[in-house]
Amino acid sequence: MADKKKRRRPDxxxxxxxxxxFKNQIKPDPVIxxxxxxxxDSVRAATEASSSSSKALTLADLxxxxxxxxxxxxxxxxxxxxxxxxxxxxxxxxxxxNGFAFDVPSRSAANQLYVPELDRIVLRDKxxxxxxxxxxxxxxxxxxxxxxxxxHQLCLKSIHVTKRDLFxxxxxxxxxxxxxxxxxxxxxxMLGCTRSSLNVIAAEKGVVVxxxxxxxxxxxxxxxxxxxxxxxxxPNIDRVGDMQSDALFILLVEKDAAYIRLAEDRFYNRFPxxxxxAKGQPDVATRLFLRKMKMELKLPVLALVDSDPxxxxxxxxxxxxxxxxxxDSANLTTPDIKWLGIRPSDLDKYKIPEQCRLPMTEQDIKxxxxxxxEDFVKKNPGWVEELTLxxxxxxxxxxxxxxxxxxxYLSEVYLPLKLQQQDxx
Amino acid sequence: MADKKKRRRPDxxxxxxxxxxFKNQIKPDPVIxxxxxxxxDSVRAATEASSSSSKALTLADLxxxxxxxxxxxxxxxxxxxxxxxxxxxxxxxxxxxNGFAFDVPSRSAANQLYVPELDRIVLRDKxxxxxxxxxxxxxxxxxxxxxxxxxHQLCLKSIHVTKRDLFxxxxxxxxxxxxxxxxxxxxxxMLGCTRSSLNVIAAEKGVVVxxxxxxxxxxxxxxxxxxxxxxxxxPNIDRVGDMQSDALFILLVEKDAAYIRLAEDRFYNRFPxxxxxAKGQPDVATRLFLRKMKMELKLPVLALVDSDPxxxxxxxxxxxxxxxxxxDSANLTTPDIKWLGIRPSDLDKYKIPEQCRLPMTEQDIKxxxxxxxEDFVKKNPGWVEELTLxxxxxxxxxxxxxxxxxxxYLSEVYLPLKLQQQDxx
Numbered sequence: 001m002a003d004k005k006k007r008r009r010p011d012x013x014x015x016x017x018x019x020x021x022f023k024n025q026i027k028p029d030p031v032i033x034x035x036x037x038x039x040x041d042s043v044r045a046a047t048e049a050s051s052s053s054s055k056a057l058t059l060a061d062l063x064x065x066x067x068x069x070x071x072x073x074x075x076x077x078x079x080x081x082x083x084x085x086x087x088x089x090x091x092x093x094x095x096x097x098n099g100f101a102f103d104v105p106s107r108s109a110a111n112q113l114y115v116p117e118l119d120r121i122v123l124r125d126k127x128x129x130x131x132x133x134x135x136x137x138x139x140x141x142x143x144x145x146x147x148x149x150x151x152h153q154l155c156l157k158s159i160h161v162t163k164r165d166l167f168x169x170x171x172x173x174x175x176x177x178x179x180x181x182x183x184x185x186x187x188x189x190m191l192g193c194t195r196s197s198l199n200v201i202a203a204e205k206g207v208v209v210x211x212x213x214x215x216x217x218x219x220x221x222x223x224x225x226x227x228x229x230x231x232x233x234x235p236n237i238d239r240v241g242d243m244q245s246d247a248l249f250i251l252l253v254e255k256d257a258a259y260i261r262l263a264e265d266r267f268y269n270r271f272p273x274x275x276x277x278a279k280g281q282p283d284v285a286t287r288l289f290l291r292k293m294k295m296e297l298k299l300p301v302l303a304l305v306d307s308d309p310x311x312x313x314x315x316x317x318x319x320x321x322x323x324x325x326x327x328d329s330a331n332l333t334t335p336d337i338k339w340l341g342i343r344p345s346d347l348d349k350y351k352i353p354e355q356c357r358l359p360m361t362e363q364d365i366k367x368x369x370x371x372x373x374e375d376f377v378k379k380n381p382g383w384v385e386e387l388t389l390x391x392x393x394x395x396x397x398x399x400x401x402x403x404x405x406x407x408x409y410l411s412e413v414y415l416p417l418k419l420q421q422q423d424x425x
Numbered sequence: 426m427a428d429k430k431k432r433r434r435p436d437x438x439x440x441x442x443x444x445x446x447f448k449n450q451i452k453p454d455p456v457i458x459x460x461x462x463x464x465x466d467s468v469r470a471a472t473e474a475s476s477s478s479s480k481a482l483t484l485a486d487l488x489x490x491x492x493x494x495x496x497x498x499x500x501x502x503x504x505x506x507x508x509x510x511x512x513x514x515x516x517x518x519x520x521x522x523n524g525f526a527f528d529v530p531s532r533s534a535a536n537q538l539y540v541p542e543l544d545r546i547v548l549r550d551k552x553x554x555x556x557x558x559x560x561x562x563x564x565x566x567x568x569x570x571x572x573x574x575x576x577h578q579l580c581l582k583s584i585h586v587t588k589r590d591l592f593x594x595x596x597x598x599x600x601x602x603x604x605x606x607x608x609x610x611x612x613x614x615m616l617g618c619t620r621s622s623l624n625v626i627a628a629e630k631g632v633v634v635x636x637x638x639x640x641x642x643x644x645x646x647x648x649x650x651x652x653x654x655x656x657x658x659x660p661n662i663d664r665v666g667d668m669q670s671d672a673l674f675i676l677l678v679e680k681d682a683a684y685i686r687l688a689e690d691r692f693y694n695r696f697p698x699x700x701x702x703a704k705g706q707p708d709v710a711t712r713l714f715l716r717k718m719k720m721e722l723k724l725p726v727l728a729l730v731d732s733d734p735x736x737x738x739x740x741x742x743x744x745x746x747x748x749x750x751x752x753d754s755a756n757l758t759t760p761d762i763k764w765l766g767i768r769p770s771d772l773d774k775y776k777i778p779e780q781c782r783l784p785m786t787e788q789d790i791k792x793x794x795x796x797x798x799e800d801f802v803k804k805n806p807g808w809v810e811e812l813t814l815x816x817x818x819x820x821x822x823x824x825x826x827x828x829x830x831x832x833x834y835l836s837e838v839y840l841p842l843k844l845q846q847q848d849x850x
Contacts, residue, residue: 038544057689071545154832160653160689161723161832162682168828172780204681207629207657227641228585229659235685257630258586261659264585264642355597403593407579407586 008055021351023413025420026356029270032191032362032420036248036271039422043300043336059330062117067125069105071328074193075237080155084150101131102144105189105327108405112326114375119335120320121191123327143183146173151187154199160236163200189327194332196237196288206233206278206286207259210268212246212293216240223274228263233276237288243296246272253277254305254314258399258410265411271419280333282317284325284332285400290318291334301334302424304415307342308360309397312377312387315339320376338381338424339383343398350414356407360394382425428822440705445830446776447466448838449847457845461673461696462738464695464847468725468761484755489544492550496532496753498663499618502650505580507616508573512758513834522679525674526556527569531615531754539800548752550613568608571598576612579624585661588625599800605826609683614752621713621756630821631703631711632684635693636672637718641665658701662713671697677762678702678738679730683824683835697847702737707742709750709757715743716759726759727849729840732767733785733821734792740764745801764808766839767824769815775839781826785819807850 026032045076074082090100104127105111132141150169154161163184168179174180179191188195209230212223216231217239223231234240251273253259259277262268268275276294278286294301303318305311319337321329347357360368368391377383390396404412418424429700499507515525521755529552530536557566575594579586588609592602613620634655637648641656642664648656652673659665676698678684684702687693693700699718703711714721719726721797730736730741744762746754772782785793802808815821829833843849 053479118739135437154768157832159832160685161828162825164682164825165828165832168781168823168825169832171780171826171829187524201685204632204654204685216675219650220650221650225646226656227644227659228661228664229629229641229648229657231651232654234654236653236689239653257589260585260587260626260629261590264661353597353695356593391815397588398593400587400589400593401596403586403590404596407584407590407594 020409020413022417026107026413026416027420029416030272032416033248034424036419038301040248042300046213047298049191056182057117057121059118060113062098064115067114068113068115068122068123069125069189069192069248069327070330071188071192071194071197072251073331074191074197076158076197076199078227079193079197080152082193083152083155086148086191099133100141101129101133101137102141103127103128104186107185107189107324107327109323112323114320116375116379118330119376119379120333121323121326122329122330140183142177143173146170146298146381147180147187149352151200152196158199159413160199160201162202163374166200169206184214185325185327192292194328194331195325197283199236201235202284204232204235204285205280205283206276206289207231208233208274208276209259209288210274211245211249211272212274212297213242213244214240215242224268228260230259230263230275233285233289235285237285237292240289240292243293245274245293245296245297245299247274247299249273250290250297250301250304251275251340253399254289254303254311255280255399258304261408261410262415265408265410267415270312271416278294280314282314287318287332291332301337301341303337304340304399305342306396306398307344307347307390308398309364309371309387311342312371313367315378316371316374337390338387339422340418342397342401344386344393344395347393347395347397350402352397353404356404357395357397360396361388364396365391365394380425386425433789445834445838447842451838451841452845454841457521457696457841458673460847462845464725465673466645469723472723478623482541482542484540484547484801485497487540489540491538493538493540493547494614494617494620494752495547495755496613496617496619498756499616499622501580501583501622501624504616504622505577507579507618508580508693511573511616523723524558526554526562527550527566527615529555529569529611532610532749534613535746537748539745541800541804542806543755543803545754545758546748546751547754557696563617568604569611571577571595572605572608572612576623576625577637582623585624585626587627591625597611610750610752616750619756621708624661626660627709629657629660629710630705630708631701631714632656632713633658633699633701634684635676635699636670636697637699638667638669639665640667649693653683653685655688658710658714660710662717664712665717668718670699670718670722670724672699672722672724674698675722675724675726676700676765677715677726677728677743678824679728679736680705680824683686683729685835686835687840689832696841705739707739712743712759714755716757719759726762727765729760729765729824730733730767731821731823732769732772732794732815733823734789734796734812734815736767737764737808738792741796741801742801748841764811765843767822767826768850769811769818769820772818772820775824775827777822778829781829782820782822785815785821789821790816790819805850811850 059068104404106126111126114121130141132135163181167180174385207230209226216234258281262275303315321333373379402414482494518525530549536551539546555562588606592605632655634648634651641659646656681704687700728740746758781813796802827839
């Protein structure tokens with residue numbers, strides 16, 4: 001043993017942690033790769049079938065009893081001309097002695113709808129008038145006009161700014177940033193375009209590494225050559241393009257620590273994949289990037305999140321959107337994400353020791369129970385079963401809990417075995 | 426005007442914001458570039474003079490009345506053999522019937538010292554015994570032994586893990602992460618090596634873009650070809666190398682929004698520079714990366730932070746370290762960072778409107794006054810003057826406040842003029 005101990009990279013079988021559970025069940029990599037190839041093929045076949053027989057299902061195809069509102073990606077020049085037409089209409093209205101009012105879509109909870117056929121939240125069609133000549137709405141109407149003017153400037157200059165920049169251009173009028181942010185969402189809805197089409201972006205947070213090549217603002221990026229740090233996901237998706245990949249799947253990781261482990265071990269070379277994380281709560285840039293990868297590369301998406309209600313919540317935001325931005329759910333959501341792990345049933349299955357599990361707080365349990373009532377959970381019986389188990393056992397665990405069996409248990413045992421057993425829901 | 430309005434990229438002189446203050450004072454770029462070249466030359470000359478006449482000043486050169494403790498970057502094999510010698514010493518002590526105790530450096534505030542000659546905080550030499558055969562220290566001694574064993578494993582495997590991973594390998598013993606984290610710092614001090622030498626890394630947060638080429642884990646990265654997203658700063662500095670650059674300076678930016686503006690405008694192409702941000706509080710990885718750039722490329726570092734006490738605090742952490750990690754200040758700090766902006770005197774000078782300034786809270790004012798007592802502020806009369814002005818006017822402002830003069834005022838007017846006027850402290 002002594003000479004083996006001196007080796008810098010001991011082979012896994014001589015590992016200190018040879019007591020790692022399930023290690024002996026892992027089949028040779030080619031077997032697992034074959035399984036993954038089948039998964040990818042089936043996702044591709046399904047995508048192609050739906051796109052050849054009929055286009056992908058959209059809100060318009062459904063003929064719902066009530067009409068809904070959706071936005072689309074518009075070019076800068078369309079945004080510009082839409083604003084200009086709106087302004088002309090307003091000028092006419094003023095000149096004809098009628099004053100003016102904006103017709104603003106309502107974004108309240110009562111105006112939201114979960115559509116099971118699409119598996120995402122959408123916005124109903126209710127709008128409300130925002131007249132300038134009314135004490136209760138004059139302020140908001142003024143802010144709306146100012147935001148429209150600022151967006152028009154961005155179109156002329158073809159630059160991107162953050163919400164914070166937007167706020168600071170007229171602090172006197174906006175008073176605080178929640179007001180300009182909220183009207184910005186109103187303006188998106190009114191113009192019928194995505195917030196990214198307005199060239200207003202959020203701070204970047206996510207990183208990507210693995211078998212992906214894409215262009216960012218004209219530069220070609222090879223994500224297998226990004227070392228351990230990975231490539232920061234660009235804040236403006238409209239300058240991302242030319243995606244190419246030989247990956248078999250996308251691995252969506254909730255947290256940084258697990259991402260670092262997989263990046264250092266170059267997991268994507270053993271099992272060809274693209275690894276992406278938003279480091280916690282999904283931000284808009286990462287959601288747009290994930291969707292774009294899924295759509296262009298037609299790859300299955302497997303999610304690795306903590307075994308707690310927030311892990312599932314995060315999965316649901318990627319999968320079917322947040323209520324706050326339901327008007328843009330078509331662009332922000334990635335359909336058909338599989339829950340790979342850590343799942344509540346894994347805690348016993350993988351013999352996670354008691355001391356690595358954490359008791360759920362009252363708030364955790366409430367969040368878990370609320371999730372059980374959500375449509376997007378209900379439609380997946382496997383998820384309901386897992387979440388019911390979590391709420392029953394009142395135990396949660398982080399991805400990092402797997403380190404109890406050795407630092408590389410995640411990349412060398414847990415994930416290979418999950419993939420081999422096709423153990424996703 | 427109408428035809429100009431239609432142009433996608435209007436030239437700056439036909440800008441909507443032609444009322445931008447100071448715009449007419451900006452000289453042609455070659456003039457500003459010449460000024461920057463002089464700055465860079467002087468920094469290089471100073472670095473070379475100090476390294477040829479004598480080596481850079483270290484703690485050892487100072488012959489302080491009291492001895493201080495510093496750590497160094499050690500190779501994995503040295504860390505491994507240091508742990509092995511320590512273990513042998515302990516075994517001898519046990520076998521000779523004396524039991525064992527760790528001799529642990531104290532990291533308390535009373536054991537810290539600011540050294541003006543070095544311009545950073547260092548750790549004094551006081552240590553305390555941590556015997557196993559004592560009820561009050563048996564637990565901590567056990568944790569210390571366990572952490573040493575885990576680090577030894579990391580050496581054998583040559584992998585990196587996060588603090589969170591380390592905690593989860595023995596939750597039963599550590600109980601909560603603050604305990605394993607704190608002993609990890611003890612172990613760094615005891616072994617006399619940096620925390621990165623132990624292969625325990627923090628989550629990554631920073632990004633870099635601009636005129637820099639470097640290798641990350643063997644991959645060559647060209648930061649002019651990273652689009653707008655930039656390159657995520659690697660969490661493990663020991664795998665970063667081969668830095669090359671034709672930049673004239675490093676621009677250290679506090680926040681994401683300003684970073685995005687400069688990256689989209691490719692500011693680094695107009696004024697050759699490297700732009701780096703930790704997106705708020707500086708993390709260890711970004712601090713190590715900044716120091717490495719400064720040392721290898723011998724470039725001046727100019728900082729762009731908010732005009733509030735926290736902006737200056739952040740500057741000070743980059744510049745002379747945090748108290749918590751003073752034992753490693755030699756490796757974590759970047760000497761001679763210049764405060765470019767936003768400085769309290771800029772608020773009037775650049776006519777930032779009243780409504781874009783924010784009143785300081787009681788806590789802000791207290792933090793500002795506390796900073797005035799700190800040695801690293803006192804030694805720079807310009808900083809004292811600025812901070813005194815801030816506390817007196819009770820006003821603060823974010824970098825984003827400049828957007829009030831147009832979204833690109835930062836990159837097109839404020840920064841060029843600052844550079845032209847050599848307006849840094």
